[in-house]
Amino acid sequence: MYEELKNAENRVVGLKQLLRSLEEGAVLTVYLADDAEEHVKERVLHAIGEMEVHIVNVETMKELGEVCGIDVRAACAAIIEN
Template sequence: MEPEKRVVGVKQSRKAIREGRARRVFLAGDADPALTRPIAAECAAAGIPVETERTMAQLGRACGISVGASVAVELTD
């Protein structure tokens, strides 16, 4: 994912979803469901596709950060 086309983390991701800037959401399959379940519900209500195939470590690497990430959002253009 290109840095300028994504946000990482629960707070920034939820903000992007609420503002209608999210194209696709990535939820780490091994993240705490208490964090990811509400985001998945918001995405379902907004019709935003969700992918859950990656682990936190894989998602963090894909986003170019050195720690795991539970949520990342690909932003619209």
């Protein structure tokens, strides 16, 4: 289901990198873990605002971290433009 993120050449993982990429307008798709802390989800959604960015909900932070190929949990990730 998350093959696009798993195989993406250009992706960011984590809140700081995601927010930076959103500011640059480089985000195509955001992946947001359902069990992430509410303030993290709110910051991401607020930063997206009116942008036309596709949002994909992932069940757990553990699952998102595994899809991204990291050994820790991830609250959010994104596929970005080249």
